[in-house]
Amino acid sequence: MCGVFGIIGHPRAAQITFMGIHGLQHRGQESAGIAVLRDGQIRAELGMGHAAEVFTSERLALLEGDTAIGHVRYSTAGSSLLRNAQPITVTTGKGSVGVVHNGNLVNAAELRRRLVDAGAILQGNSDTEMILHLLARSPCLTMGDAILDALAQARGAYCLLFLYDKGILAVRDPQGFRPLFFGSVDGKACFASESAALDLVGATGIQEMEPGEVVIATPGSVESIQWRPGEPKRFCIFEFVYFARPDSVFGGISVAQACHRMGETLAREWPAAADLVVPVPDSGIFAAMGYSHASGIPYMPALIRSHYVGRTFIQPSQHKRSSSVRLKLAPVRSLLEGKDVVLVDDSIVRGTTMQQIVGLLKHAGARTVHVRISCPPTKHSCYYGIDTPDPKELIANNMTIDRIRDFIGADSLGYLSKRGMIDAVDGGSWFCTACWDGDYPVPLEDTRQQQLFALKSEGRHE
Numbered sequence: 062m063c064g065v066f067g068i069i070g071h072p073r074a075a076q077i078t079f080m081g082i083h084g085l086q087h088r089g090q091e092s093a094g095i096a097v098l099r100d101g102q103i104r105a106e107l108g109m110g111h112a113a114e115v116f117t118s119e120r121l122a123l124l125e126g127d128t129a130i131g132h133v134r135y136s137t138a139g140s141s142l143l144r145n146a147q148p149i150t151v152t153t154g155k156g157s158v159g160v161v162h163n164g165n166l167v168n169a170a171e172l173r174r175r176l177v178d179a180g181a182i183l184q185g186n187s188d189t190e191m192i193l194h195l196l197a198r199s200p201c202l203t204m205g206d207a208i209l210d211a212l213a214q215a216r217g218a219y220c221l222l223f224l225y226d227k228g229i230l231a232v233r234d235p236q237g238f239r240p241l242f243f244g245s246v247d248g249k250a251c252f253a254s255e256s257a258a259l260d261l262v263g264a265t266g267i268q269e270m271e272p273g274e275v276v277i278a279t280p281g282s283v284e285s286i287q288w289r290p291g292e293p294k295r296f297c298i299f300e301f302v303y304f305a306r307p308d309s310v311f312g313g314i315s316v317a318q319a320c321h322r323m324g325e326t327l328a329r330e331w332p333a334a335a336d337l338v339v340p341v342p343d344s345g346i347f348a349a350m351g352y353s354h355a356s357g358i359p360y361m362p363a364l365i366r367s368h369y370v371g372r373t374f375i376q377p378s379q380h381k382r383s384s385s386v387r388l389k390l391a392p393v394r395s396l397l398e399g400k401d402v403v404l405v406d407d408s409i410v411r412g413t414t415m416q417q418i419v420g421l422l423k424h425a426g427a428r429t430v431h432v433r434i435s436c437p438p439t440k441h442s443c444y445y446g447i448d449t450p451d452p453k454e455l456i457a458n459n460m461t462i463d464r465i466r467d468f469i470g471a472d473s474l475g476y477l478s479k480r481g482m483i484d485a486v487d488g489g490s491w492f493c494t495a496c497w498d499g500d501y502p503v504p505l506e507d508t509r510q511q512q513l514f515a516l517k518s519e520g521r522h523e
């Protein structure tokens with residue numbers, strides 16, 4: 062997962078972009094970067110860590126220019142290295158260009174193989190860099206045409222912002238896996254992965270881009286093209302369940318309200334006799350409130366989260382994940398002692414994090430812990446931009462529900478049904494639900510093989 066932000070023609074472009082990526086920090090915490098356009102030249106500043114760590118006021122002041130794009134990154138393709146941080150900027154025969162990307166190309170390995178065979182020298186190992194190589198080699202004469210020519214060869218999930226001498230070109234993939242919005246600040250066009258980031262910078266006229274839509278923003282105009290029409294929308298429903306900010310809105314539906322309804326349905330599907338409903342903060346808060354509302358069991362935030370540690374699921378290594386659970390969550394003993402507890406979270410991936418959290422509650426004196434999850438068991442990997450692990454590591458792929466319950470140490474365990482999850486959003490058919498049912502909207506064909514090729518070519522596969 063990543064977050065992208067861009068703004069054109071504003072005298073405070075870098076500062077507003079910083080605020081925008083700060084508002085998208087939950088989508089990626091490994092690296093942050095901003096690139097600005099000035100007199101046809103692009104300058105980028107990048108660093109590892111949170112946006113606020115990377116961008117001191119001195120560093121922001123270096124970014125002079127009235128058009129900017131920014132990025133926060135979590136590596137779904139390519140290693141966690143500074144050389145893979147974005148924006149990626151290059152100079153081509155068609156001019157300078159910078160790009161930020163949220164998503165994952167399912168044919169990245171095939172594109173990499175073709176480019177390497179044709180003599181391309183690749184700097185990093187992210188799929189985004191390959192898009193730049195493709196546009197640099199495009200026979201199209203203008204940058205805008207070359208971008209679309211390059212993207213015609215890409216398959217999978219991509220929301221991209223390109224910074225070039227004319228302004229910003231924004232594109233959302235034909236299935237609309239990942240979100241992308243535009244609006245305006247002081248009359249200047251801006252873009253962001255989530256509506257909440259546009260709210261944060263004071264944008265007005267906020268609209269969601271359509272799947273397959275291209276928006277070209279120049280200092281004097283904003284033009285929308287339906288570039289790849291006619292493919293059914295398959296928005297990642299996991300954005301509602303886990304990833305997006307509660308104050309974001311997708312398809313006109315509030316994330317917070319959808320999560321609340323998931324919790325209400327969960328209470329009806331998996332009732333429990335308990336004294337308290339406790340959320341795993343922050344991801345389980347709204348579902349826990351919904352569970353409490355529907356069940357009548359009091360809501361009690363009896364796990365305190367330190368806000369100085371990142372989200373566990375998007376920490377790249379198991380070691381970092383394990384230690385950050387203990388650093389991140391503290392149980393309130395006085396609230397938990399002798400109580401029967403419903404513990405609500407959004408998902409269980411490997412099971413190790415939930416095992417630790419149940420252990421924390423029991424150690425703090427909870428008599429029983431009934432775990433309730435606001436989505437179905439996660440059995441399949443994501444190839445569209447969320448770094449779910451190999452299916453072998455997904456606990457629901459290896460164990461029955463009863464065995465998972467025993468593994469995490471819970472007294473009972475219930476998952477929201479797929480129907481319940483979809484109906485809690487709006488009951489529509491515009492979602493990707495492949496994590497749970499393996500119904501991949503863009504065929505994977507030899508994706509596994511392609512990924513192995515990519516890993517081998519970067520020396521990471523053993």
Ligand code: SF4
Pocket residue numbers: 238296297298299300442443444445446447493494495496497
């Ligand atoms: S596979 Fe899962 S995480 Fe990936 S896009 Fe589909 S629903 Fe979202």
